[in-house]
Amino acid sequence: MEYLGHLIEEKCSQKLWNPVKSSQGGLFFSHVMFADDVVLFAKADQGNCVAIRDALDTFCSRTGQTISEAKSRVFFSPNVDRDTRQALCGVLGFASNPNLGKYLRIPIKHTGSPMDVNFILDRVKQKLAGWKANLLSPAGRTVLIQASSSTIPTYVMQCALLPNKILEGIDRVNRNFLWGSSETARKIHWVVWNKVTKPKKVGGLGLQSAKGRNIALLTKLNWRLHTENDSLWARVIKAKYCSTRRINSRNPSSLPCSQTWKGIKKAQIYSGKELDG
Template sequence: MHMTDFQLSHLIYADDLLVFGRADSLNCTRLMRTLNMFSNFSGLQLNLQKSSLIISPYVSCPNDISMALQIFNPSPKITYLGIPISLGRIKISDFDPLLEKVTSLLSGWRARLLSFDGRLQYIKYTITNTVAYWIRCSIIPKSICKAIGKLCSKFLYHGALDSRRLQLISWYNTCKPHSFGGLGIASLQGLHFAYNCSIIMRCYNMPSPLSKWLLARYYSPWKPPQANDTAFWKSICNSTDG
């Protein structure tokens, strides 16, 4: 399959819709006509105040596109389902909401009342599931992973994020399996590796728009990645070497 054989028009989750299209005013006018027709038949109205527009910097007529779509404040970055989406590289500061969420979960009054075993289970499931959601959508920088590990370590061993007591066991060793002396907590690196493996499995066993696009764009995860490939695909290819 070649890239010309596959096109992605939209992604939708509940009432959150992403639409992809050719960046010219005629195509955008047709899109708005289609959306208005859908609104007339369904009674569901498009809220332009809550809509966002991302335009490539290489587009020659951004003002015409904004006029056709009636969205007059294009942005290089949007948030979709809580995850930042950008035309360029995601910045470390874009992961602040993740750190704030983890900090809020670990510092809540209910979490502070847990025993050591309770805190262990809380990290294994509540915190891990929170971070796993971001891992499925982006590559978390090493500095953010280190910060999350530090927060979880303080919470697990001392029961408080503001503790100044020395930590005698590294978080790396804590996350090892029981057979290697750890507590069986899934490390962020392990979660990332598992997600990459699931993507490879889906490419060959569960046909979907994502798997079709990846195979059309990159052909095989066992081929060495090219210099201009995305960081996401390079990570997939690195997982096949593991």
């Protein structure tokens, strides 16, 4: 994959490949790689698509690797007309798709609607449904909540503020499992959840509430944004949401933003780290 990166950089240096900007005045992107997944960025025209196809063909011929056309898709800007899309797809050899889909169950591109995270609550329910709470001691149930169900939404919580409905649902499922309640049999909850989620040294069980865990992870992300100044993701976020043009707009808070930035802004209230934008 490193060799493919060199091929792409060579095309860009020769002005054959025009990368795209993350925002006005932001960084240019030509590709992003993670493991064996590659996302390519370029201006939607004939020249760029020929350069992309040439780089991919060169990489495959010299390494012996092949591209999975069934798993590869092209995503165009809404400004690109239908005829142009068909012509460019013919050059690239990949089909067009209006939806980027999901990566690790998280939607890659968010529209104006809230991010669909209902799958998190469903996964927690399915996980706990496979265990028979009546056969476990309260201590055993506590360990399972800490080690399993509480960690399922962690990945999403690190980059987005989940809706209160989802957070409350996760707490409800964990709470019912702790006390042995189910849809058919209701058990008494002898201690309120606010006390259960307190640290052990003050009388709680050390469990974390879903909202507390979400805020803690976003606060950590906010801290990383302030300390990892040279990291690529921090530079992209700051260039997009902390630019002078955005700050000087009439109402910066009303401008559209990503779920990640919304989460960081929410975490600022708790961390005391204020950012403009």
